[in-house]
Amino acid sequence: MVLDNFKSVISKYDVIFFDAFGVLKTYNGLIPGIEKTFDYLKEHGKDFYVVTNDASRSPEQLAESYVKMGIADVTADRIISSGMLAREYLDYKFREGLVAYVGTDNSAHYIETLGLKTISIREVNLDEAHNINALVFMDDEGFDWNTDLTKTLNLLRKRNIPVIVANTDKTYPASKNRLSIAVGALAKMIEDTIGRQFIRFGKPDPQMFIFAYQHIKNYPNVSKRNILMVGDTLQTDILGGNKFGLDTALVLTGNTQAEDAEVRIRSTGIIPTYICVSAVVE
Amino acid sequence: MVLDNFKSVISKYDVIFFDAFGVLKTYNGLIPGIEKTFDYLKEHGKDFYVVTNDASRSPEQLAESYVKMGIADVTADRIISSGMLAREYLDYKFREGLVAYVGTDNSAHYIETLGLKTISIREVNLDEAHNINALVFMDDEGFDWNTDLTKTLNLLRKRNIPVIVANTDKTYPASKNRLSIAVGALAKMIEDTIGRQFIRFGKPDPQMFIFAYQHIKNYPNVSKRNILMVGDTLQTDILGGNKFGLDTALVLTGNTQAEDAEVRIRSTGIIPTYICVSAVVE
Amino acid sequence: MVLDNFKSVISKYDVIFFDAFGVLKTYNGLIPGIEKTFDYLKEHGKDFYVVTNDASRSPEQLAESYVKMGIADVTADRIISSGMLAREYLDYKFREGLVAYVGTDNSAHYIETLGLKTISIREVNLDEAHNINALVFMDDEGFDWNTDLTKTLNLLRKRNIPVIVANTDKTYPASKNRLSIAVGALAKMIEDTIGRQFIRFGKPDPQMFIFAYQHIKNYPNVSKRNILMVGDTLQTDILGGNKFGLDTALVLTGNTQAEDAEVRIRSTGIIPTYICVSAVVE
């Protein structure tokens, strides 16, 4: 496997899209040295965006978390999350009534900024559910899986309403050796059980990439040829970036480890343009 | 849709296999009048067995529950459950160490009768899991879904061990208008998330039917032509019975309602030999 | 089921996206009366586009076929096909070598306009395939399924190259009572068999809708709120339009028939904003 130098790779592009988890940060903080990458980007006038499957918080709150870790460059206007797409969907398509949500109250605050009335699945009374007109899966926390997933199933049996999944990931890293089950897996279980089609937002769906593309500020009308997608996961970052017509760089600091990369590329048929040790500019 | 008379249907067969839920009983007791069916079977020397996707209790405990509802005919030796197949699997294939289980302690007692040592997923310590050599999904109760399903996922990431699903059903009726999520749906979520292949027991798998077939006492060497499978669900009872070579009767007292029966038969291509209002002999 | 009047529905929108098959035309010509719809659109200054899963011909050739049927309004610049997306993908991502195609020579001519060298799967010699760097499924005709699908499988076993599916549909109507198997079904069979991930273009994928959105000429910066998607298929037209944030109208002249519409909407959970008898303005 030939490894490419990350610095010489990004030097060829005007705009860089980064995945967050496994590329910029891990469960316990920043990828060591990643601040040098942001210095390089600023110095060379590159534009960049973080494209992330996350609906647990608003872009503003996500940006704050980077500040806390010591990176001020990742401002809210540089973050494209699957939660933003779910919010936009509700903005266009939701007309009246209540939106029930599966997740923390914090995840709901973000969609409430549209002026929508929301209700946690915790608080839903199935006998008074007639004015619930949409359901959104936001986060895996903030509710009791035993009682509230069962309630979710029965709510959907009563009400044929649109169901939005604001993060399609099945797991996320909770610590060095532990994964947590993400809301995408819980939503999939309910979808399979009820046999209906949910509306899912998140990479590899091209809608994430077009949303990011439309947010590019410093290079209006940039050609896709001058954008690079950097990610650690073949099935989301690389597949989605490829399909949208971008060049793609796989980094080995997250889901795909050095010893597995070649086998996985061969077995999935998902082929990155480059493979780099990490997204750190040395 | 032409409806067949249940009495004249069963009169043609020596042995009857019944599904339990939606055929003999519902969430709150026996199907009204079903005792007349057992009277008829006894009077005419028909042999019968209950073939059920259930691993929550032993056949003895299942039989007791029929006695409590007022039916003494469904003795333990007439019950074939998916839990029995899971138990048999462990008996043949499990050599040493601990079996972790997802479910109630009661569901585990049944597999402990083999002399196996078991541990609830609740009690598993991931740092001391080296002697856990199999995992069994038994029941949807008896553990905390938030913490213990996540623990299940991480146990399987640490230990490449056989995983047995003792009931493949995705839901079961909890009351007139409510479904509960069954252990089959929880197991499927973990299977999809980890990407491994679990070993699943339950209708429509032919192993359930061959197990029942081998238990027939009064008609040794009966031809499959003289056995009827009676069920309320096309995807499990009817598909499984058909595939095993049995004639099948769909009854309309459970999952498949009179107004949907024709549409579902046409759209699934699963065709019962007969359709009857219920399994009650009038 | 309440039916909406198509004329009063489209009066509320500035831009209309139409599916082709089952909405504007059928296997043997135009939907009777559809010319009145185009008259209405012109008279009222509405902009419209045809958004179609089709890679068998270029937009120019598709436009010609409307002229032959008697409609001059559907010009090439008003047609958005899945073939255009496949062509764009190759334009951005394909660097050198040969593109093998599964389909007619005519379907390949369109991608050759990029300056690419192409070769029909018919002509591929597996022992000299080292310079084939992409494979595109374009059409179900133009090759022998027995020999050439087998050759496709073996080509992909030899070469780990990107595979593009330029039309995801599984069937298309060949006559009043007959369906043909579309290239999307053939591609899916090869994808399942080899276990790799293909890159698929076509509704309900949002990339089709963003591509159409970017082609709107007369209403630059139109809000999604002022665009209506009209289609006959819940799983492609309505699901895709909804997800992209558009209002949607289901018409009953194609895949979804009046007697099935309600059952299908309930069972799939895909909910159109309107249901109309047809796309004909009366």
Place this chain on the structure above:
Amino acid sequence: MVLDNFKSVISKYDVIFFDAFGVLKTYNGLIPGIEKTFDYLKEHGKDFYVVTNDASRSPEQLAESYVKMGIADVTADRIISSGMLAREYLDYKFREGLVAYVGTDNSAHYIETLGLKTISIREVNLDEAHNINALVFMDDEGFDWNTDLTKTLNLLRKRNIPVIVANTDKTYPASKNRLSIAVGALAKMIEDTIGRQFIRFGKPDPQMFIFAYQHIKNYPNVSKRNILMVGDTLQTDILGGNKFGLDTALVLTGNTQAEDAEVRIRSTGIIPTYICVSAVVE
């Protein structure tokens, strides 16, 4: 990876089940040395059966092919094929009319021995299909895929009849470096396209193993503990054998190669009891 000695492995069992392709033979003849295995079995009084996903010929014809290759021990009564299960299904469940078949005339001869009237899909006239009461997928040869698979789809749209798939394999080896597409893949494409449920016979389905179990002659009432399943494919031979409660031996002469075995076992979670270089007794 610790390799087990095949001779000492089989010495522990009374009955051996062998897969055919990749274990006893390959595309161009017997596995070199396999005759020594049959000598050993005879000498030590072991009983053995060949359990194979194959419906292209009758057991008699399959046995003949072993004689031609120089092995006389594999007699017809020692062969259990998925075609036998399909034939048994028709024997129990098919009452009257015509069985349409997808495959060679030779594959149909075998089911005709039941006294059924059959018709090749090649000869079917869709306007006179009212007396076709079942469809069987037998083989990938003997018909034109372009015209006859399309005809199959339209036949099933007209007639809601049981569809039997007599071999679930997706591919088979045609030469050292080439695979052929098997009838299981073609059937799956039609099943996905029409959305109905077909009845499928073949490993890993337990029905194959119970059928073999019931055919054991020399060890009546042998415990499953004394039967070994030997195969080259994790997803069919090993998964099916394990689930049926048998010990299993993976050999590395077919689908699973030495360098991949460990990775595949880890990623699928399908765990053989033993791993051996080949089924040759040295």
